[in-house]
Every structure is written in C-alpha cells, then in structure tokens.
Amino acid sequence: MKSFWDKLGKNEYYVALFKNPLTYVGGAILLAILQIALLASTGNPWGVSGTFANWGAWIYEALGGSVDKWFYFSSEGAQNTLNNGFLNDPGTMSNLGIIFGALLSALLASQFKFKKIKAMRQVVAAVLGGLLMGYGARMAFGCNIGAFFSGIISLSLSGWVFGASLLIGAFIGGKLLTRFFMG
Amino acid sequence: MKEFTLDCMGEACPLPLMKTEKQMEKMEVGDVVIVQIDHSCAMKNVPEWARNQGYNVEIDEVDDGEWEVIIEKTK
Numbered sequence: 057m058k059s060f061w062d063k064l065g066k067n068e069y070y071v072a073l074f075k076n077p078l079t080y081v082g083g084a085i086l087l088a089i090l091q092i093a094l095l096a097s098t099g100n101p102w103g104v105s106g107t108f109a110n111w112g113a114w115i116y117e118a119l120g121g122s123v124d125k126w127f128y129f130s131s132e133g134a135q136n137t138l139n140n141g142f143l144n145d146p147g148t149m150s151n152l153g154i155i156f157g158a159l160l161s162a163l164l165a166s167q168f169k170f171k172k173i174k175a176m177r178q179v180v181a182a183v184l185g186g187l188l189m190g191y192g193a194r195m196a197f198g199c200n201i202g203a204f205f206s207g208i209i210s211l212s213l214s215g216w217v218f219g220a221s222l223l224i225g226a227f228i229g230g231k232l233l234t235r236f237f238m239g
Numbered sequence: 240m241k242e243f244t245l246d247c248m249g250e251a252c253p254l255p256l257m258k259t260e261k262q263m264e265k266m267e268v269g270d271v272v273i274v275q276i277d278h279s280c281a282m283k284n285v286p287e288w289a290r291n292q293g294y295n296v297e298i299d300e301v302d303d304g305e306w307e308v309i310i311e312k313t314k
Contacts, residue, residue: 077282162279166303166304168303169305171277173249174248237250238254
C-alpha cells in the first residue's frame with residue numbers, strides 16, 4: 057500500500073494537477089469561467105463578505121437576538137435572504153465551497169498541516185486585520201471579490217475606485233508589516 | 240561559501256519573501272541560504288523571485304506542507 061502512494065506521489069499527472077500551483081494566468085481563466093457559471097446559476101455576481109454578515113445575523117438570531125430593526129438588514133432583499141435560511145442562500149453555499157475546496161486541495165496535494173503560532177504578535181495582527189477587513193468590506197458594500205472583482209467585470213466604475221484604494225491600503229499595510237514583523 | 244538557515248515556519252506571505260530578499264542582500268556571492276517555509280504561497284513566490292534574480296534555486300518538500308527553498312547567490 058505504501059509503495060502505491062509513493063508511486064502516486066511521483067506520477068507526473070498527479071503532480072501537475074494537484075501538487076504544483078497553477079500559473080497566475082491559469083488561475084485567472086478558471087476564476088473567469090467559474091464566476092460566469094455562478095452568475096448564470098444564481099443571478100448574482102460573486103461575493104464573499106456580504107454572506108459573512110448574514111452568517112452573523114443568523115448566529116445572533118439563533119441566540120435569541122433579532123436584526124429586524126437593524127438598518128443594514130432593513131432592505132426587502134436582505135430580509136428575504138435571512139428568512140430563507142442559512143441552507144437556502146447561494147452565498148452560503150459558495151463560501152462553504154471555498155472553505156471545503158481549500159481543505160480538499162490541501163489534502164489532495166498532501167500539504168495539510170496545523171501551523172504553529174509563532175508569536176502573540178501574529179494573533180493580535182490577525183484579529184485586528186480581520187476586524188478591519190470585515191468592517192471595511194461592509195462599509196464599502198463589498199470586499200476584493202464583491203466590490204473589486206465583480207465590480208470591474210460588471211463594467212462598474214466603483215470597481216476601479218475600489219482597486220485604486222486597495223493599492224493605497226496595500227502600500228500602507230506593507231509598511232506596517234515591515235515595521236512590526238521584520239525586526 | 241557560507242550556509243545560512245532562515246526560519247520562516249508559521250509565517251504568512253509576504254513575510255518569507257521579504258525576509259529572503261533581506262537575507263540575500265547580506266550574503267556574499269557563492270553563499271547559500273535554506274529558507275524553511277510552511278506557507279504554500281511562499282513556495283511559489285520565493286523561488287519565483289530568486290529565479291528572476293538569476294540565482295540557483297532548489298525546492299525540497301521535507302514534510303507534508305513543509306518546504307526548504309535552497310537559494311545560491313550566484314552573482
């Protein structure tokens with residue numbers, strides 16, 4: 057059995073398909089095709105972070121809270137999404153798909169690993185970064201997928217404005233990274 | 240001909256690349272650095288950067304999700 061896995065690990069088709077990373081162009085073509093499929097099947101352009109806000113609302117409601125009066129969820133569309141439930145939301149499915157797809161690809165490449173946390177600093181940066189990203193994405197009505205990627209392919213000017221702002225943010229982020237993590 | 244080890248385990252992109260760039264600056268021609276990484280995107284961008292610089296690069300998968308990128312400063 058072990059020799060079978062050893063042999064498979066060296067098989068050139070396995071290595072090309074599952075092990076080696078795609079080229080940037082290859083990834084871009086796959087993204088382009090898959091987002092068309094998503095738009096055609098769900099009627100909405102691809103988004104990621106909006107769904108997390110809904111997940112938050114569902115968790116809050118499961119704990120006995122209510123978001124009916126919240127301005128963010130006041131539109132009819134938002135209420136419908138929430139009333140349809142977690143499992144009937146296409147956004148939930150695509151986000152779960154990303155999480156389990158990423159897990160599957162790491163497992164298939166035999167690269168799954170629990171990584172150790174090197175420094176408390178990483179935890180603080182991850183939590184702060186996550187909060188800023190989540191808050192910013194909801195203020196901008198989209199993240200780098202919904203507002204940037206889907207914005208630009210919908211020929212919307214807002215996507216380009218978002219992209220320019222991303223560059224500024226990445227520049228500042230790069231400086232902070234050097235300042236706090238390159239000691 | 241000195242050999243250095245750069246421990247980038249548990250560090251996410253782009254830190255392994257930034258640290259590698261900094262390390263290469265400090266090294267003399269002929270020196271070798273072994274960059275230890277466990278972040279798959281560093282397995283792509285570190286060797287890519289080094290090859291673009293014209294350095295000799297070898298990647299060794301030492302364990303599941305762990306790599307050593309061996310870079311020789313050739314110029």
